[in-house]
Amino acid sequence: MKLKTGFTALVMAGVLAGCVAPAPKPVATAAIQSCKADNQMQQTTLYFGLSRPAGKAITGQEWQQFVDGDVTPRFREGLTVFDAHGQWLGNDGKVAREESKALMLIHGTDAQSEAKIEALRGIYKSRFAQESVMRVDQPVCVQF
Template identity: 80%
Template sequence: MTIKTGLMVAALFMLAGCNAPAHNTADTTCKADNQMQQTTLYFGLSRPAGKDITGQEWQQFVDQDVTPRFRDGLTVFDARGQWLGNDGKVAREQSKALMLIHGKDVTSEQNIEALRGIYKSRFAQESVMRVDQPVCVQF
C-alpha cells in the first residue's frame, strides 16, 4: 500500500465516523405519558356521480361528526389524491386529510371507524384511506 492509498483509506475511515448516527437514549425513548397514536384519514371530495362535495358539506361533517368524537383537537389538510383506477387510467381528485392524535384505545378505534363509515355512506365513497403510526407527543 502506498502512502497516498494509506492516507485515502484513513480519510475514508474518519469520514465514515462523521456520518454515523448518534445513539442518544433521549432520542430513542418516549415516556409512557407521551406515547400516542397518529391516525390520518384521507377523504376524497368527488362523488362517483354528481357534484363534488362542497366546502360547506365537508365543514358540516367535521362539525357534526368529527369534532364530537375528537374534542381534544384535530388537523385538516387540503390534499390532491391520485391512484390507478380499475380501468387502467390515473384518477385524480381534490381531497382532505384529517390528522388525529389520540390514545390507543377501543373508544378511539370505534370513533375512527364510525367516521370512515359515515363519510362513505353519506358521500357515496368506496373507501376512506387510513394510516396509523405510533408517535411521541409533548405539549
Template identity: 70%
Template sequence: MSARLFYSSFLLLALTGCSVPGKVTSSAALTCAAGEAMQQTTLYFGLNRPRGQAITEAEWQTFVDKDVTPRFKDGLTVFNAKGQWLGNDGKLAREDSKALMLIHATDRGSEQGIEALRAIYKQRFAQDSVMRVDTPACVAF
C-alpha cells in the same frame, strides 16, 4: 377508478422511501425520549361522489363540526390534498381530497370514534372507502 385503488396507490406512494427503525407494533411499545406515546391516525377522504358531483366545502365542514369534533374534542388537523392514481384504463385520474390527522390515545373509544367517522362518511357521500393510516408517535406540548 375505484376509491380503494386510489387510496392504495396513494399509500404506496406516500410510504416510498420510508424506513422503520426496528419493529414497533403499537404506541404502547414506543419509548419516547420526550413527550407521551400516542397514536397518530390520518384519514383520507375523497371529495368526488361516484357520479362526479363534488362534496362541497360546506358539506365537509358540517361533517367536521357534527361528526368529527364531538368524537375528538381535544383537537384535530385538516389538510387539503390532491390524490392521483393510474386507472385500469391507463389514464391518470385525480381527485381533490381532505386528510384528517388525529393524535389520540390507543383506546377503545378512539378506535370506535375513528371507525364511526369512516362509516358515516362512506354512507353519507357514497364513497367506496376512507383510507386510514396509523403511526405510533411521541407527543409533547
C-alpha cells in the same frame, strides 16, 4: 483428527456469529421506545375524497358540516385538516385524480378511539357515496 477439526470449525462459526452487528433499528421505532409512557400516542391520518362517483363534488360547506357534526364531537381534544390532491390507479388502468381532505388525529391506542375513527370512515362513505376512506396509523411521541 477429523472430529477435532469439525468441532473447531463449529466453535469458530459460533464465535464469528457473535461478531455480526445487529441490524440498526429504524429511527422512528427508537424514538418511540425512548418516549415516556405518558407521551406515547397514535397518529391516524384519514384521506377523504371530495368527488362523488356520480354528480357534483362535495362542497366546502358539506365538508365543514361533517367536521362540525361528526368529527369534532368524537375528537374534542383537537384535530388538523389539510387540503390535499389525491391520485390513484383505477380498476380501468387509468390514473384518477381528485381534490381531497386529510384529517390528522392524535389519540390513545384504545378501543374507544378505534371505534370513533371507524365510525367516521363509515359515515363519510355512506353519506357521500365513497368507496373508501384511506387510513394511515403510526405511533408517535407527543409533548405539549
